[in-house]
Amino acid sequence: xxxxxxxxxxxxxxxxxxAVLVDQIGWEAxxxxxxxxxxxxxxxxxxxxxxxxxxxESCDAVLAAFTxxxxxxxxxxxxxxxxxxxxxxxxxxxxxxxxTVYVSDAVHAELExxxxxxxxxxxx
Numbered sequence: 001x002x003x004x005x006x007x008x009x010x011x012x013x014x015x016x017x018x019a020v021l022v023d024q025i026g027w028e029a030x031x032x033x034x035x036x037x038x039x040x041x042x043x044x045x046x047x048x049x050x051x052x053x054x055x056x057e058s059c060d061a062v063l064a065a066f067t068x069x070x071x072x073x074x075x076x077x078x079x080x081x082x083x084x085x086x087x088x089x090x091x092x093x094x095x096x097x098x099x100t101v102y103v104s105d106a107v108h109a110e111l112e113x114x115x116x117x118x119x120x121x122x123x124x
Contacts (some may be wrong), residue, residue: 001027003118006076007065007098009033014065014090014111021115022063030055056080059117066100067092077103086121090114 003022007014019029028066032052037044052072056062064073074095077087081103089096089104096107105121108114 002059003027004062005029005031005072006062008068008070008073015026016110018063021112022036025115025119030059052076054078063084063088063114065090067094088114088117119123
């Protein structure tokens, strides 16, 4: 099983922790930031978005860090929701926006609980 790690571009700590926790439940973390375009996105928007969409499609679920406002994370979660992929939201304690709740199958303040929810929902 593979999970797409959606989150703000500078959320390195989230991505690092999530990858370790995802590995512990036997899943593979797919981190779109391995294709790091920070500071050089101009003219590459279509490449970035189509790559992200293809990776979301290839994954079994999306783990979305809604710890701070980020348009990309919101769009990735919305897309996954619209194609029927489970979305698990991690808020870090930030009160979830109504759209976050709407597109998510589960919303958790703690990253560990959010990742456990992936494993619990694997047999949907």
